[in-house]
Amino acid sequence: MLSASDLADRLARDAEAVCRHYLSAGHRAGNYWIVGDVANSKGKSLYVHLTGPRRGRWADAATAQHGDLLDLVRETCGLVDFRDVADEARRFLNEPRSGPAESKLAFLRSDDSLDSTPVERPAGERARRLFCMTQPLSGTLADSYLRRRGILRASLHAALRFHPSCYYRDLVTGRTTSYPALIAAVTDRIGTITGVHRTWLDPNGDGKARVDDPRRALGGLLGNAVRFRFPVHGPVPVMIAGEGLESILSLSHVMPGMPMVSALTANHLAAFRPPAGCQRLYVAGDADAAGRHGIEGLSRRAQALGILPLVLTPELGDFNEDLRRLGADRLMTNLRAQLAPEDAQALLPA
CATH class of the missing domain: 3.40.1360.10 (Dna Topoisomerase Vi A Subunit; Chain: A, domain 2)
Structure with a gap:
C-alpha cells in the first residue's frame, strides 16, 4: 500500500498528465501548467511546477492555496477524507493514458467504469460541505481555546463552529492525521459561504496543534x-x-x-x-x-x-x-x- 508521500511522488513523476486530467482548462507555459484555480476555471492564477526540484508543487496567487499533487487531487475532486483522496490518486495512477485527448475524459468513479459526466466541485461547495460536518461551538475544545485567549462569547457567533476530527496533511512529509479544529465560515456580501478557515487544536487543550502550519484556508477568500x-x-x-x-x-x-x-x-x-x-x-x-x-x-x-x-x-x-x-x-x-x-x-x- 502506497503511503501519502509515495502517492505524491508518483503523481509528480507525471505532473503534466495529472494537470491535463484534473486541470484540463489550463495549458503548459514553459516549465509550468497554468490555469485559473482548483475549480478548473480558465485563467492564470494557479501554476504547477512541471520540472525541477519543485516538480508537482503548485500555488494559487489569488487565494494563497498551495501544496503538492495529492492536495490538487483533493481540491479538484472536492474530497475531504484522506481515504477518498488516496483512492482517487490510485485510480488515476492505474489508468492507462495515451495522450492529452484521453486525459480529458471524466474522472474514474469506480475500478471498472467511467462516469461520462465530468465532476466539477467549486471551492465554495467543498467549503460548505466541510462546514456542514461541524457542530456548534459552545462547550467544545475550540470554545475553550478562545476563552483561554480572553474571548468569552465566541459561541454567540454563527460563523464559528467546531470539528472534532478535521483532516490534516503535512505538506512536506505527506504524513496525514486529524485534529480537532476551530472552523470559521468565509462568506460573501450576501452571506453565501465561499470558503472556510481551519485552526487545528491540540487534543489535550494546550493551544494550537503541534504542526508546522496549524491555520489554513480552503475556498474563495x-x-x-x-x-x-x-x-x-x-x-x-x-x-x-x-x-x-x-x-x-x-x-x-x-x-x-x-x-x-x-x-x-x-x-x-x-x-x-x-x-x-x-x-x-x-x-x-x-x-x-x-x-x-x-x-x-x-x-x-x-x-x-x-x-x-x-x-x-x-x-x-x-x-x-x-x-x-x-x-x-x-x-x-x-x-x-x-x-x-x-x-x-x-x-x-x-
Whole structure:
C-alpha cells in the first residue's frame, strides 16, 4: 500500500498528465501548467511546477492555496477524507493514458467504469460541505481555546463552529492525521459561504496543534471575509475590517454591537470589498509590515469608493495580545481614543 508521500511522488513523476486530467482548462507555459484555480476555471492564477526540484508543487496567487499533487487531487475532486483522496490518486495512477485527448475524459468513479459526466466541485461547495460536518461551538475544545485567549462569547457567533476530527496533511512529509479544529465560515456580501478557515487544536487543550502550519484556508477568500454581527440585508454605515480571526474577535468582545469582518491575511484585507452604504470603515491592522500593507491597500480601496477609512492600532502586536495582556478595560480606553466620538459613545460602555 502506497503511503501519502509515495502517492505524491508518483503523481509528480507525471505532473503534466495529472494537470491535463484534473486541470484540463489550463495549458503548459514553459516549465509550468497554468490555469485559473482548483475549480478548473480558465485563467492564470494557479501554476504547477512541471520540472525541477519543485516538480508537482503548485500555488494559487489569488487565494494563497498551495501544496503538492495529492492536495490538487483533493481540491479538484472536492474530497475531504484522506481515504477518498488516496483512492482517487490510485485510480488515476492505474489508468492507462495515451495522450492529452484521453486525459480529458471524466474522472474514474469506480475500478471498472467511467462516469461520462465530468465532476466539477467549486471551492465554495467543498467549503460548505466541510462546514456542514461541524457542530456548534459552545462547550467544545475550540470554545475553550478562545476563552483561554480572553474571548468569552465566541459561541454567540454563527460563523464559528467546531470539528472534532478535521483532516490534516503535512505538506512536506505527506504524513496525514486529524485534529480537532476551530472552523470559521468565509462568506460573501450576501452571506453565501465561499470558503472556510481551519485552526487545528491540540487534543489535550494546550493551544494550537503541534504542526508546522496549524491555520489554513480552503475556498474563495479574495474579497470575502469571516463576518461577525453583520447584517445580510440593509446598509452597514459603520464597520471594522481586520486581519486575524482572534484579533477581530477580541474587538468584538469589547464592542459586541459593531459589525466586523476578519479577512484572515493582510493581502486579503487589502482586497476586501466593503458593503453598500458603508460610510466609515475602521481598518484594524496588526503592528507589522504585512499589517501596514493590508491597512494601506484597504484604505485606498475605501477612499476610491467614497468611504472614510480610519485606522485602529493596537498597543502591542495585535488586539488579542492587548486583550490578554492589558485587559478589556485598557483595550476599551485605547479604542475610545481612536473611534469617532459618536461611535465611541454608541459602542463602548461609559
